[in-house]
Each structure stands twice: as structure tokens, then as C-alpha cells.
Amino acid sequence: MPPKSKAIVIDEKDNVATAIMQLKAGGTVFIPIQGRLEKVELLSHIPMGHKFALRAIEAGEDVIKYGEPIGKSTTQIARGEHVHVHNVVSHRGRKEGA
Amino acid sequence: MEFQGYRRANGEAGVRNHVLVIPSVVCSQGAAEAITRNIKGAVYLANVFGCAQVGEDREQTKRTLVGFGLNPNVFSVLVVGNGCENLPAKEIAEAILRSKKRVEVINIQEVGGTKKTIARGRKILKEMLAEATTAFREPIQVGELVLATECGGSDYTSGLASNPSLGVASDFLVREGGTVILSETTELIGAEHLLAKRARICEIGEQVLDLIDWWEKKAIATGQDIRGANPAPGNIVGGITTIEEKSLGCIHKGGTTLLQEVIKYAFPPTKKGLVLMDTPGHDIDQLTGMMAGGAQIAVFTTGRGTPTGSPIAPVIKITGNAETARKMKDNIDLNVSQILQGKETVKEAGKRVFDELIAVSSGKLTKAEKLGQRDFSIFKIGLNF
Numbered sequence: 001m002p003p004k005s006k007a008i009v010i011d012e013k014d015n016v017a018t019a020i021m022q023l024k025a026g027g028t029v030f031i032p033i034q035g036r037l038e039k040v041e042l043l044s045h046i047p048m049g050h051k052f053a054l055r056a057i058e059a060g061e062d063v064i065k066y067g068e069p070i071g072k073s074t075t076q077i078a079r080g081e082h083v084h085v086h087n088v089v090s091h092r093g094r095k096e097g098a
Numbered sequence: 099m100e101f102q103g104y105r106r107a108n109g110e111a112g113v114r115n116h117v118l119v120i121p122s123v124v125c126s127q128g129a130a131e132a133i134t135r136n137i138k139g140a141v142y143l144a145n146v147f148g149c150a151q152v153g154e155d156r157e158q159t160k161r162t163l164v165g166f167g168l169n170p171n172v173f174s175v176l177v178v179g180n181g182c183e184n185l186p187a188k189e190i191a192e193a194i195l196r197s198k199k200r201v202e203v204i205n206i207q208e209v210g211g212t213k214k215t216i217a218r219g220r221k222i223l224k225e226m227l228a229e230a231t232t233a234f235r236e237p238i239q240v241g242e243l244v245l246a247t248e249c250g251g252s253d254y255t256s257g258l259a260s261n262p263s264l265g266v267a268s269d270f271l272v273r274e275g276g277t278v279i280l281s282e283t284t285e286l287i288g289a290e291h292l293l294a295k296r297a298r299i300c301e302i303g304e305q306v307l308d309l310i311d312w313w314e315k316k317a318i319a320t321g322q323d324i325r326g327a328n329p330a331p332g333n334i335v336g337g338i339t340t341i342e343e344k345s346l347g348c349i350h351k352g353g354t355t356l357l358q359e360v361i362k363y364a365f366p367p368t369k370k371g372l373v374l375m376d377t378p379g380h381d382i383d384q385l386t387g388m389m390a391g392g393a394q395i396a397v398f399t400t401g402r403g404t405p406t407g408s409p410i411a412p413v414i415k416i417t418g419n420a421e422t423a424r425k426m427k428d429n430i431d432l433n434v435s436q437i438l439q440g441k442e443t444v445k446e447a448g449k450r451v452f453d454e455l456i457a458v459s460s461g462k463l464t465k466a467e468k469l470g471q472r473d474f475s476i477f478k479i480g481l482n483f
């Protein structure tokens with residue numbers, strides 16, 4: 001497990017990280033990815049346990065966590081932006097067009 | 099490796115020694131509760147069904163109630179009916195007799211009212227409890243354990259800490275020759291391909307995919323959106339965005355071994371190792387199904403905290419959320435939040451989960467048992483008529 005970072009990336013394919021503490025907009029986090037620390041500047045307030053983008057995610061692109069798609073983005077998401085129900089929609093278990 | 103358990107007349111092994119009162123129908127639930135009230139060692143099921151049910155729906159209720167009676171954690175059984183229900187107490191009692199336990203039946207209409215039923219029931223119960231004191235714990239192979247796994251009140255820590263730790267413990271148990279039940283089919287949506295890949299044979303992988311497809315279509319056919327229920331509002335506050343994300347975290351608790359079979363709700367596994375029971379994501383429905391299927395113990399991971407317990411089995415609660423562990427210490431047995439602080443590895447935490455599993459199987463009480471939390475709810479699949 002990546003130790004003592006403020007956020008966790010589970011799989012190298014992931015395009016989001018999970019904050020393990022509350023993080024302020026404008027702050028900087030260093031995230032261990034494949035043995036090196038990557039610097040991400042946060043554009044939004046990230047509540048504990050919530051996700052932020054590790055890189056720009058296009059509208060309609062898969063959001064990847066655990067190395068697997070967890071849904072698709074509904075809008076352009078910038079690196080460092082909060083990624084949650086306001087800009088991600090599930091692929092599954094929902095009505096056509098919903 | 100061994101734990102200290104109860105060897106039953108039919109050869110099965112229990113981790114608890116309960117005398118169980120089963121109300122065959124909602125009408126006799128009050129009497130069943132009154133019979134067991136303030137009697138240590140006696141438990142009852144809060145059954146709200148058992149009448150006006152037909153076909154598979156009736157069978158599922160019967161199989162669940164009978165399964166609780168058959169469970170090796172139960173020493174003997176008193177079935178209490180009203181008398182006119184379409185799932186008669188006698189029918190349930192007869193099906194439990196094959197376990198070679200003492201099984202008694204009383205009906206409120208035959209005995210002549212609630213007061214007489216309670217008096218008669220308490221008399222039988224006292225005899226049974228005296229007989230239960232003759233059962234002693236003895237060393238039993240860990241491989242005889244059937245572990246129910248479950249997660250509820252999930253948040254971001256579930257997929258990162260508590261579920262992976264439980265997965266390590268699940269792998270330990272399978273290696274010892276034991277059985278691990280994974281359930282909550284709806285919470286595999288988005289992760290089913292990963293489980294299907296681990297199927298022992300192709301057909302079982304296809305069964306997994308078919309089940310998920312059935313549930314997803316069922317949700318869509320209601321004209322509703324599964325997202326209204328799953329992820330639940332608390333999951334979303336806790337950082338879980340979609341059902342896929344929840345599922346990918348959820349699936350960790352079954353460990354990494356091959357999937358041996360897929361079983362229907364409240365049926366006992368026929369294989370050792372990892373099995374999938376088809377249940378809803380509803381916490382108590384699934385726990386009830388696994389206990390009816392013969393699980394003697396459950397490990398329940400939670401992020402936001404939950405009080406869940408079972409009438410007949412210990413439910414070990416673990417969390418990876420440090421705040422929940424502190425705020426809900428009444429309910430939480432094991433804290434694995436050190437994983438997220440980088441102070442413990444998942445493997446180390448998993449070893450602690452496995453050690454707790456053995457200790458609790460050997461008699462250590464869980465928080466839910468100390469609190470007397472005895473949740474029971476049957477997965478209803480048809481209308482009452």
C-alpha cells in the first residue's frame with residue numbers, strides 16, 4: 001500500500017485518485033504512482049474519501065478506478081478537479097437515456 | 099488448524115449453541131418473542147411472512163425458516179404456529195427433523211390462546227435449554243467453517259481496506275479447506291467480468307454473467323433507476339460515485355481463489371471453497387440467506403458503520419474508517435484503518451481478521467451478540483395473496 005500520502009491511486013490505469021483526508025482547493029498533493037511522486041494541484045475542495053482527476057478527462061470518457069471503468073464523465077473534467085456524481089454517470093442498471 | 103466448536107448428532111459443526119424458536123407465520127411472531135423474552139440462550143426469528151404465499155415465494159420462505167432450524171449453531175428448535183397459515187408449523191418442523199435435533203411444534207389455536215402458548219412454549223424451552231448444557235466445545239477443523247461475507251454501509255475505505263483484508267482472511271479459510279460465501283449479486287454489477295474469469299469452469303462464469311444480467315434487466319424493467327437504491331445516499335456521501343465503483347470494492351472480500359459454484363438464495367453450498375449465493379444487496383436479506391444456507395459465522399465490513407447481527411450466528415464487524423471505529427465502537431469489532439495510514443499492510447490486517455474469525459468461532463462474543471442485535475429478513479420474491 002502507498003504509505004502516508006494524502007491520496008491513493010490503486011491501479012496504474014486509474015485516471016482518478018482517492019483522497020484519504022479532506023483536501024483544500026488550491027492545495028497540492030504528491031501521489032505515489034509506480035514508485036515516483038506525481039504532483040497534482042487541486043482545483044476543487046475534495047472531501048475525505050472522494051476522488052479527483054489525475055489528468056484531463058474528456059466528456060464521455062471512462063472514469064477508471066481499480067483499473068476498471070466505474071462510469072463515464074458527463075462533462076470535461078480538468079486535472080485536479082473533484083470527480084463524483086455531478087460529473088460522472090454509471091454505465092449500468094439505469095433506464096435508456098437516463 | 100482447529101477451532102473449538104460443537105459437534106452435532108448429524109456430524110455438522112456449530113460455533114454457537116442456541117435454542118431457537120421459529121414463528122412459522124407473522125401471526126405467531128409475538129408469541130415466539132414472548133416465549134424467549136429474558137431467557138438466556140434462547141433466540142427467535144422476527145419472521146413477518148408465512149401466510150398467503152404461493153409457489154416459489156412460499157418455498158423460499160419455507161427453505162429459509164427450515165435452514166435456520168438446520169443450521170449447526172442451533173441445538174434444538176421449537177416451531178410456533180397460529181394454526182390456519184398456509185405454511186404450517188408442522189411442515190417446517192418435519193423438514194428440520196432430518197438434522198436429528200429435538201424439534202417441537204405448538205399452535206396458538208390448538209393450545210388455546212396466546213397466554214397458554216407462551217406458558218407451554220416456555221416450559222418446552224426450559225427443557226431444551228437444560229439439554230443444551232450437555233453440549234460441549236471440542237476441537238474441530240477450521241475447514242468445517244462456512245463463512246458468510248458481507249459489506250454494508252460502504253464508503254471509500256471499504257474497497258481500500260476492510261474488503262481487501264477480509265479477502266485475505268477468505269483466502270486463508272479456503273486454503274484450510276473451508277467455505278466462503280460471497281453474495282449481494284446487485285453489488286457485483288460492473289465487477290462481474292472479474293469474478294466470471296475466476297470461475298472453476300466456463301459454465302459457472304456464464305451463470306455469474308446471467309445472474310447479473312437478470313438483476314440489471316429486472317431493475318430497468320421497473321422503469322426505475324437502480325441508482326436510486328444503489329449506491330445508497332450514504333455511500334455517495336462517503337465518496338462512492340457509481341454502482342460499478344461500489345462493486346469493484348465489494349468483490350475484494352471473496353479473496354482471490356477460484357469460484358466453485360453459484361447457488362440460489364438460502365440453499366446450502368455443495369462445494370468447498372468460494373461460492374456465490376444469489377441474493378439482493380439488502381444487508382439483512384443476504385445475511386439471512388447465507389445463515390439459512392448453513393453459514394455458522396459472518397464477517398461484515400462497513401465504512402459508515404452498521405449494527406447488524408444475526409439471531410443464530412456471530413457477525414464480526416470490521417471497518418477501515420478510523421472515525422467510524424471511534425464513533426461506533428459499540429458496534430465495531432475490528433479496526434483496519436491503519437492500512438490507509440500506511441501503518442499496516444492488507445495482509446497483516448487480513449491475518450488479524452482470520453485470527454478473530456477463529457477466536458469468535460471458538461466462543462468469543464462479537465459486539466452485535468453483546469448488544470443482542472438479531473436481525474432477520476427473508477428475501478421476498480412474490481406477492482402476498
